[in-house]
Amino acid sequence: MELIVFMKCVNLGLKVRLYPDEDIMSKINQNIGNSRFTWNKLLECYQETYKLFKFHGYTKLKCNMTTFNAMLNMLKKEHYFLYLSESSSLQQVYRDLIHAYNKFFSGEGGYPRFKSKKHDKQSFRIQNNGNIKINDNTIVLPKLGKIYYRTSKKYHEKLKNVKINNVTIKLENGKYYAVFNIKTEISEFSKTNKAVGIDLGMRKLSTLDNGLKIANLDVTYEENMIKKYQKRLSRQKYNSNRYKDTLKTYRKWIDKKKNRINDYYHKITTHIVKKYDIIILEDLNIKEMFQNIYNSRKLQRIGWKKFVEMIKYKAEIYGKTFRQVNKWYPSSKICSHCGYYNKDLKYETEWKCPQCQEIHDRDINAAKNILKQGLINLIDETMNLWNRGDSTVILLSWESISP
Numbered sequence: 001m002e003l004i005v006f007m008k009c010v011n012l013g014l015k016v017r018l019y020p021d022e023d024i025m026s027k028i029n030q031n032i033g034n035s036r037f038t039w040n041k042l043l044e045c046y047q048e049t050y051k052l053f054k055f056h057g058y059t060k061l062k063c064n065m066t067t068f069n070a071m072l073n074m075l076k077k078e079h080y081f082l083y084l085s086e087s088s089s090l091q092q093v094y095r096d097l098i099h100a101y102n103k104f105f106s107g108e109g110g111y112p113r114f115k116s117k118k119h120d121k122q123s124f125r126i127q128n129n130g131n132i133k134i135n136d137n138t139i140v141l142p143k144l145g146k147i148y149y150r151t152s153k154k155y156h157e158k159l160k161n162v163k164i165n166n167v168t169i170k171l172e173n174g175k176y177y178a179v180f181n182i183k184t185e186i187s188e189f190s191k192t193n194k195a196v197g198i199d200l201g202m203r204k205l206s207t208l209d210n211g212l213k214i215a216n217l218d219v220t221y222e223e224n225m226i227k228k229y230q231k232r233l234s235r236q237k238y239n240s241n242r243y244k245d246t247l248k249t250y251r252k253w254i255d256k257k258k259n260r261i262n263d264y265y266h267k268i269t270t271h272i273v274k275k276y277d278i279i280i281l282e283d284l285n286i287k288e289m290f291q292n293i294y295n296s297r298k299l300q301r302i303g304w305k306k307f308v309e310m311i312k313y314k315a316e317i318y319g320k321t322f323r324q325v326n327k328w329y330p331s332s333k334i335c336s337h338c339g340y341y342n343k344d345l346k347y348e349t350e351w352k353c354p355q356c357q358e359i360h361d362r363d364i365n366a367a368k369n370i371l372k373q374g375l376i377n378l379i380d381e382t383m384n385l386w387n388r389g390d391s392t393v394i395l396l397s398w399e400s401i402s403p
């Protein structure tokens, strides 16, 4: 059999650890602060203008690059410290704000919020205008200078030989990172002609329609250590040497937990995307509805979100099809064998269909229904395109219809 490998140009993120000295650290912090300040000021400006518009009977104020750029220039004249930032990093702020507003207006996202020093992502982004340089041990960034970095040999080579679109500098859990957005060529995963439905659960991370159950990763040990050092921190004198030592250990355990979960999710999601051409999950909103019933923690939801996002982007770059089924589809209550709707089903983990007598595992049954519904939706999509007279569609297989 001839093996055809499709090469594809994609944008990927590549994260490396930075080791800035005191001087650069304070410059990075200044940049992060400036981006946050700009975001908050522009958001305030827009809201004021919007109020005025509304008062005069207009409903929607369109976000426009030119307007925001003018606002930014005025801000800079008023607040001189903004000149300390690389100019593209502040332009990036209004691009992000426009993006957030567009998402809000299309119903995809919530209303843009003000950023606080404490809770939000601490970062800023610089566009590569030919002023980002990668050396053996250092990267050179505009207005910041030379910063030491460390990464694996493989990534090291890659960084030096690819096109860098932009770089985000981040402060996370007390450590500095650079995330390079790079343009690179990858080969798609080979096709397997298999489809899968996946149910996300509380007791198990996920259940596949073929009966495979994937366990949640047990991070109780890491969580206990985090709690232990958190307690110790609260008893120690703020910023004393002992406090600083404990803080270091505390952060180490936070990183350990995060890395273990990330590794685990990466392994599972890569496996799924390799093995299946069509991957159907349920919309997470329906899960949120059940949230109170299961009295689940916020953490579980974040876990699902991460898991789904990983599958989504891997499917996209490796040439597979990913879909989510409608949020009102009652995947747990329908008998996947005969289609009977069991309205009396509560939280039982196993049930017998009154119509066809089939005995169901709740999660496997849900996964089977999710797959079924997802495939029906895909056929609908294909038919709709076909009815519109889009002749190119007929030439495509299911697998190649991706968003």
Ligand SMILES: [Zn+2]
Pocket: 335, 336, 337, 338, 339, 340, 353, 354, 355, 356, 357, 358
């Ligand atoms: Zn049945």
